[in-house]
Amino acid sequence: MEIVDYELFEVPPRWLFLKVETSDGVVGWGEPVVEGRAKTVRTAVEELMDTYLLGTDPSRIADHWETMYRGGFYRGGPVLMSAIAGIDQALWDIKGKQYGAPVHELLGGKVRDKVRVYQWIGGDRPAEVGEAAAEKVEAGFTALKMNGTAEMERIDSPAAVQRAVERLAEVREAVGDEVDIGVDFHGRVSKTMAKRLGRALEPYEPFFIEEPVLPEHNEALPGIAETTTVPIATGERLFSRWDFKEVFEQGVVDLIQPDLSHAGGISEVKKIADMAEAYDVAMAPHCPLGPIALASCIQVDATSHAALIQEQSLDIHYNETSDVLDYLVDPSVFEYEEGYVDIPDSPGLGVEIDEAHVREMAEQEVNWHNPVWRHDDGSVAEW
Template sequence: MKITRIETFVVPPRWLFVKIETDEGVSGWGEPVVEGRAHTVRAAVEELSDLLIGRDPARIEDLWQVMHRGGFYRGGAVFMSAIAGIDQALWDIKGRALGVPVHQLLGGPVRDRMRVYSWIGGDRPDDVAQAARAAHAAGFTAVKMNATEEMSYLDVPSKITAVLARVQAVRDATTPDFGIAVDFHGRVHLPMARVLARELDALHLLFIEEPVLSENIEALREVRRVTTTPIALGERLYSRWEFKTVLQEGLADILQPDLSHAGGITEVRKIAAMAEAYDVALAPHCPLGPIALAACLQVDAVAHNAAIQEQSLGIHYNQGSDLLDYVTDREVFAYADGFVPIPTGVGLGIEVNERYVREQSGIGHRWRNPLWRHADGSVAEW
């Protein structure tokens, strides 16, 4: 079998899909995207195709190494996301060619279903309590919310009070055992992150996410000292080498590599195994589309330390097009009692609605994240 064609599709609301075709008629799909940089990643996929056309798609590990090591420069969000989507598609092809789901090729599942959480907002004045109540009524056992709006290095106490009030409102709207994760989104700097992390301890959170930007290792050490709440991070780390220091220094309790950013199934499987050796949980980042979620669930199926899975069905980003619009079987992600079944179909376990993909690619998108500024006019972290 040889790779004959690699085709990309920029589709609403903010996704990029890739289809890899072979000379034996078996095709696979992947989702290589950096939110807000879809066209840049598309160009990177096109450049990498020079290394792939005519090659055997079954040699996934070798092709991964060729893409990663075959150029002098490596790493980073764009390059690793391009590799990630291609890698997902190669695994999809292999599973389809052999007639099994990808998780069977990775050693077989250790679980039949995966706990998931829903996103409810929180960074702007909105009714997070009502959203949490709706998620709870829908059967979810956990939600994630943003902690704050933009925050200065030295901010006012009322900002802290407002965060605590929103989180308490979610707790009051649900139950004592309902999981509440609070995402600092990397927008809080160390002086306020220490204060906020310490104050949130009393609310018994599921975890706090990106309390400071992950590249600020010294700041992570300081936050770690002032909180007993589990710390999650990793959506902006792109390889096992970037996670290495986090694990060695014990700076996180939950790793959140993104299957569409961190090198795909091949790389995240290795990151998960590294984390397990340090008794650290896995909770893949995934506010993206159906192919990314399907890839996540294939790794969740085989990673013993996979604890909970992010998913974006109904998230505010998805207005106009949502996950299920792009698959032929709308029951494939059948959420129930806070869990989703591990897909058992061949390959990634989903069937992409190619007709709809091609139709929507004619619309495309140029999604950009918001640009925030502080009161003094300087740019704020979003």
């Protein structure tokens, strides 16, 4: 069996799907994308497929990964690692289908029967969070996540901090103490404000504070950790085990959030998960993406003792034109019950992509880019 062809489909709301075909007729799907840079990643995937993968045996996943990563001399970063991630997902999908087994069986088997999931509320600039939180808990979710702030100045006012506190207090009052509430700083906050916010939010016991500073400022994490007992999460903008190594060695991050469509795919995130376990760090894979990315996350979650909870993007504020379940032949594979999703047992990634619908949606113009926010003085603010 060898790889004979591939196709890429840019589909709404902001996703890129990869279909890889083999000489035996087995097809694998992957989701290689950087949100807002789909066309750039498409080119990277084409270059990798045309240079290294076409005509080769798809079963040699580890060798293909090393070739794509090391073969080009320059390595790492969001574009290359996302391209590798989507290809890696598709190769694992093919291998699972070839052996008639879900990917988690090929990785050693399940350590759990289901995975806890959390639900987004509140939008980019969080608002009406209390009502939204109550609705999601009523629907069965036991964990939520919200943006903590809109844009913030490097040193902002007491009123800005108080608004963030009031939003979290509103959600806590709406859902009580049995529900976990993650608060995403989204890299919008300087180290100075992260310290103030962490301390101010602490009475309402957030599940974690996410990306309290941008990854290029991770050296500030120990200082932030000294100011609060709230667990610190980060990692959606780290792309390999080498990127995570420094975070682990700092010893202050409690929850890592590698993205299966950015951090080298199933092969790499499985290694990152094993590293996390050695450092007594939990994992909650980042996934505000589509069904192939989510299926890949769940396959790794199934085999990793470090996996704590899984992000998923059903009804997230980005998905205004299409949603996760729209691209599946059988949407019931992602049915959430009492805050959990079962581990799929079908071969490969465990989901069947509705190719006809993918092709139909790929005919639409897709041109998603994140907004550019600006402060009152006109300077660019972190989104």
